[in-house]
Amino acid sequence: KLKEYEQADLVKLEKGYREFMNDERFSYASNGKVTLRLAKLKAIYLNEIDKAIGLLQTLINKQAGGNRTLKAKARLALADYYLLKGQHAKAQLTYAKVENMFEGHPLGNKATYRKAKLSFYKGNFDWAGSQLKILKGATSKMIANNALELDMLIKDNRGLDTTEVPLQIYARADMYLFKNQYEEAQLRLDSILTQFPEHNLTDEVYFAKARIAKENRNYDSAVNLLKKIYSNYGNDILADNALYKAARIYQRQLDDQQKAKKLYEEIVTEYGGSIYQLKARKAYRKLRGDRIN
Numbered sequence: 001k002l003k004e005y006e007q008a009d010l011v012k013l014e015k016g017y018r019e020f021m022n023d024e025r026f027s028y029a030s031n032g033k034v035t036l037r038l039a040k041l042k043a044i045y046l047n048e049i050d051k052a053i054g055l056l057q058t059l060i061n062k063q064a065g066g067n068r069t070l071k072a073k074a075r076l077a078l079a080d081y082y083l084l085k086g087q088h089a090k091a092q093l094t095y096a097k098v099e100n101m102f103e104g105h106p107l108g109n110k111a112t113y114r115k116a117k118l119s120f121y122k123g124n125f126d127w128a129g130s131q132l133k134i135l136k137g138a139t140s141k142m143i144a145n146n147a148l149e150l151d152m153l154i155k156d157n158r159g160l161d162t163t164e165v166p167l168q169i170y171a172r173a174d175m176y177l178f179k180n181q182y183e184e185a186q187l188r189l190d191s192i193l194t195q196f197p198e199h200n201l202t203d204e205v206y207f208a209k210a211r212i213a214k215e216n217r218n219y220d221s222a223v224n225l226l227k228k229i230y231s232n233y234g235n236d237i238l239a240d241n242a243l244y245k246a247a248r249i250y251q252r253q254l255d256d257q258q259k260a261k262k263l264y265e266e267i268v269t270e271y272g273g274s275i276y277q278l279k280a281r282k283a284y285r286k287l288r289g290d291r292i293n
Contacts, residue, residue, distance in 0.1 A: 010045050014038065032070045035059045036077060043081045044180065053081050072098045072107045076114070083118060084179050091118060109138040113147055121175035123168050125154050145275050149237055157200050166196045173208060182212045203233040207242060214245075219253045222246075230266075240274035243267050247283070261287040 017038040035055055043052035056078040064070045079094035095115040102108035116131035128150070135147035157167045173188035189205045189212075210225035226249075229242035243263050251260035264284035267276055274280070 010041065014041055014046065017041065032059055032063055032067065032074075035063065036073060039074075039077055039081070043077075043084060049081050049084055053078060053085075056081070068101065069107070072102055072111075076107070076110060079111075079114065088118060088122065104139075106138075106140045106143070109135055109140055109143045113143055116147070116150065117178075120150065120154070120171050121178070123164075123171055125158060125164070125167070125171075129154050141275055152237060153201075153204060166192055166199050166201055170201050170204060170208075177208060177211065180215075182215065186212055203229050203236055203238050207238050210242070210245070214249065214253075217253075219249050223249050223254070240267055240271040240276055243271070244274075244276040244280060247280070251283070251287070257287050 017034050036059070039052040039055045039059075042048040042055070056074045059074045060071050060078070064074065075094050075098045079091045079098075082088075082091040082094060092115060095111045095118070098111035099108050099115065102111070112131055112134055116128045116135075119125075119128035119131065132147045132151040132154075135144055138144040138147065154167070157170075158164060169188050169192055173185045173192075176182070176185035176188065185208065189209055192199065192201055192205050206225045206228050210222045210229075213219070213222035213225060223246045226242040226246040229236075230239045230246070233239055243266055247260045247263035247267070250256045250263065261284055264280040264287065267274055267280035268284055271277065
């Protein structure tokens, strides 16, 4: 993952992308894919959002030609970067363009989900919910599952109190997470735990805090937060997700293969309907020493 590298590594990677794009032996399609990666590198990791937006606009208007799929992927990324800049109206319109171009297609479903997420960030929970209903039959299992989780999050955390303040705070924290503004997100997440102890959002807060800890390479803290979820909220929708992410951290960052294997096994045996079932089974068998084709 890019966040495992230092700034010098990111600059070196950027140079490599540039050299590839200037090599005439490669096709426009290949260059288009590299442009998407370069734009992501600039926007997410090098804090050069305007340059990333410029790259994508050139890709859409010139490089992509008649490649509708490449244009749609570029527009999805472009909308994300508009959102990073706080240009919500532009982001919404750009998501909508992809949604209309690829109605019923996985790319269109992605756009619908991200549009719903934008509404969620802004506290427009009713509108977000109406968008999420569309995705219940999405062909992508991951998108359908993400939509279901967000829809349940909204439904489960409205009307529990005399105010929607906890959910509004969480939605704002989630937006800061998307923008990689971790200190701002952490402040809001901690305020939920302090002001609304034992609220239904507690497991969601732990999950978000675990993500921040992982991004900051505080891996022990991340797995401890994830453990709180699958130990104390084992019947909730995030339990298998937390198990899988903790197993991956044990396997990849903490080099504790036995703990990873144990958690993968728990997903296989206890969460038969999990979207992580196949991945966990494969990882478990590999750690056990089975021969994998």
